[in-house]
Amino acid sequence: xxxxxxxxxxxxxxxxxxxxxxAFKQQRLPAWKPQLTITAVLSTFFLTGMFCLSVGVCLIxxxxxxxxIQIDYSDKCSDCSKLRENSSNWNKECHCSVNFTLKEDILGxxxxxxxxxxxxxxxxxxxxxxxxxxxxxxxxxxxYCAPFTTxxxxxxxxxxxxxxxxxxxxxxxxxxxxNSSVIQVPLLKTGNSWWTDKNVKFRNPKSYNLSSAFAxxxxxxxxxxxxxxxxxEDERNNGYVNDDFIIWMRVSAFATFRNxxxxxxxxxxxxxxxxxxxxxxxxxxxxxxxxxxxxxHVILSTVVWSGGSNPxxxxxxxxxxxxxxxxxxxxxxIHLKLRKRKTYFQx
Amino acid sequence: MVFVKCMFQGIYSSLILFFIPYGAxxxxxxxxxxxxxxxxxFALMVQTCLLIVVSVQICLDTSYWTVVNQFFIWGxxxxxxxxTFTMYSDGMYMIFTASFPFVGTARNTLSQPNVWxxxxxxxxxxxxxxxxxxxxxxxxxxTPSDKVLLKIKEAKKRPPPPSPRRHLRRTSTxxxxxxxxHQHGFGALIMSGRNMRPKSPFATTGTFSxxxxxxxxxxx
Numbered sequence: 001x002x003x004x005x006x007x008x009x010x011x012x013x014x015x016x017x018x019x020x021x022x023a024f025k026q027q028r029l030p031a032w033k034p035q036l037t038i039t040a041v042l043s044t045f046f047l048t049g050m051f052c053l054s055v056g057v058c059l060i061x062x063x064x065x066x067x068x069i070q071i072d073y074s075d076k077c078s079d080c081s082k083l084r085e086n087s088s089n090w091n092k093e094c095h096c097s098v099n100f101t102l103k104e105d106i107l108g109x110x111x112x113x114x115x116x117x118x119x120x121x122x123x124x125x126x127x128x129x130x131x132x133x134x135x136x137x138x139x140x141x142x143x144y145c146a147p148f149t150t151x152x153x154x155x156x157x158x159x160x161x162x163x164x165x166x167x168x169x170x171x172x173x174x175x176x177x178x179n180s181s182v183i184q185v186p187l188l189k190t191g192n193s194w195w196t197d198k199n200v201k202f203r204n205p206k207s208y209n210l211s212s213a214f215a216x217x218x219x220x221x222x223x224x225x226x227x228x229x230x231x232x233e234d235e236r237n238n239g240y241v242n243d244d245f246i247i248w249m250r251v252s253a254f255a256t257f258r259n260x261x262x263x264x265x266x267x268x269x270x271x272x273x274x275x276x277x278x279x280x281x282x283x284x285x286x287x288x289x290x291x292x293x294x295x296x297h298v299i300l301s302t303v304v305w306s307g308g309s310n311p312x313x314x315x316x317x318x319x320x321x322x323x324x325x326x327x328x329x330x331x332x333x334i335h336l337k338l339r340k341r342k343t344y345f346q347x
Numbered sequence: 348m349v350f351v352k353c354m355f356q357g358i359y360s361s362l363i364l365f366f367i368p369y370g371a372x373x374x375x376x377x378x379x380x381x382x383x384x385x386x387x388x389f390a391l392m393v394q395t396c397l398l399i400v401v402s403v404q405i406c407l408d409t410s411y412w413t414v415v416n417q418f419f420i421w422g423x424x425x426x427x428x429x430x431t432f433t434m435y436s437d438g439m440y441m442i443f444t445a446s447f448p449f450v451g452t453a454r455n456t457l458s459q460p461n462v463w464x465x466x467x468x469x470x471x472x473x474x475x476x477x478x479x480x481x482x483x484x485x486x487x488x489x490t491p492s493d494k495v496l497l498k499i500k501e502a503k504k505r506p507p508p509p510s511p512r513r514h515l516r517r518t519s520t521x522x523x524x525x526x527x528x529h530q531h532g533f534g535a536l537i538m539s540g541r542n543m544r545p546k547s548p549f550a551t552t553g554t555f556s557x558x559x560x561x562x563x564x565x566x567x
Binding site: 029030033034035036038041044048052055059061100109111113120121127132133138192193194195196197199200210231247250251252253254256257258259260261266301303305306307308309310312313316317320326327331334338 | 364367369370371372373374376377378379380382383384385386387388389390393407409410411412413415424437440441444445448450451454457459460461463464468471472475478479481482483485486487559
């Protein structure tokens with residue numbers, strides 16, 4: 001308004017303060033008004049119902065095609081669990097054997113998981129008790145790891161935190177009884193974690209060899225060997241980039257979960273999968289669970305495109321497809337009844 | 348009553364948005380056997396479900412779809428995915444390690460058909476009841492505006508009755524402006540043709556303005 005002083009131009013029209021006459025500024029843009037017509041609503045309900053029913057049936061069929069063996073060994077190895085209740089027995093070994101029989105061959109890739117029940121990895125203070133910078137090989141002091149940061153003499157723990165400290169340390173081997181001889185099923189211990197975890201998120205500290213890289217640090221209190229001895233056979237599976245360690249550090253969302261442990265290596269008699277017959281698990285029992293009433297399982301399973309053997313999604317799809325179709329029929333009935341009532345009155 | 352309705356819809360949507368991903372992820376693994384039921388993947392899945400359901404609900408509540416609406420809805424969804432993938436990328440993790448610990452989660456989780464099927468189921472279960480209830484409300488308890496819209500729709504279906512043609516009676520112009528000769532009179536009004544019987548009613552509604560340039564007498 002600075003330019004508009006008392007001087008008023010004679011004979012000129014005042015500048016218009018209306019906005020431009022464009023479609024955008026005058027709110028005249030072409031618009032579509034969605035309206036809930038009977039055809040649109042009914043076709044939505046029926047098409048969605050049909051789609052959900054078919055997808056649900058596919059999901060249920062694929063979940064049923066999975067072959068799975070799940071064995072709870074915290075009961076079967078009860079003397080080992082009693083031994084582990086006393087923490088002063090930590091350096092005593094305890095072995096346990098669980099037998100099972102496969103009636104049919106399991107064809108395809110077979111995965112071995114360990115399952116835990118009633119183990120709350122999703123507890124808030126547990127989840128934040130880690131140091132991602134330390135796991136990248138950097139030298140940092142992290143306060144989130146307390147109380148698993150340093151020992152009383154000042155030696156830092158590598159890796160620090162409660163998640164790393166409570167790592168699952170049972171070892172499970174699978175043996176097959178073939179013609180009165182027992183052979184060990186070959187298993188793969190690498191290639192079980194996400195590519196991004198193994199190559200981006202976890203890195204060993206750099207030095208000329210691994211044990212010198214971790215010099216000046218010490219193992220966490222619940223571990224039996226230090227981190228650079230987790231896998232002495234494979235340098236790329238040792239230290240922080242050990243697959244079992246990486247998989248454990250990817251904490252689970254629920255109290256009942258399963259983590260990939262090994263995969264069956266398809267060579268010799270196991271080229272097609274696991275043949276039928278008698279098998280046994282030889283378990284070295286180290287992980288104590290009885291104090292908090294958790295249970296441990298070992299699981300052998302195949303996989304399909306829709307994931308594991310959980311039938312929930314298939315059943316949910318079938319139920320919602322049926323509900324949508326039923327709702328479509330109800331709406332049709334209501335609409336027909338209303339139309340009859342209207343035409344009756346108009347006559 | 349509206350508050351109770353909103354509360355019920357909120358409770359129902361919250362239960363669907365948590366328990367469908369929970370059931371889909373429980374004891375499940377990826378299609379290559381690796382883990383998917385970890386807390387980062389579960390969080391990402393619930394968040395994606397929520398955003399898509401909210402966008403679809405906004406679409407339902409929008410009365411008029413213009414270019415601006417389309418731009419903002421699709422834009423917000425694509426910006427969500429862009430930001431998610433950026434935040435969970437390797438570079439961000441290397442620079443800000445403590446702030447972006449979800450590295451790799453988006454790539455590993457959103458490539459699973461299982462996850463997208465669960466997201467689609469959540470959308471269906473959250474949106475279809477809303478559509479059904481709104482439609483039944485217009486059928487069983489129509490508001491006055493609903494009734495008017497219905498009447499307009501039915502009127503458009505039937506063709507309008509043909510207007511009766513009658514011989515036009517022209518009144519003599521000599522007598523029309525006589526009593527008002529001291530003013531500019533009805534000359535402009537008559538010359539505009541408004542008192543001729545038009546072919547369709549209300550065709551010239553709002554077109555006459557005595558102050559427009561066409562009808563101004565200069566120097567009167």
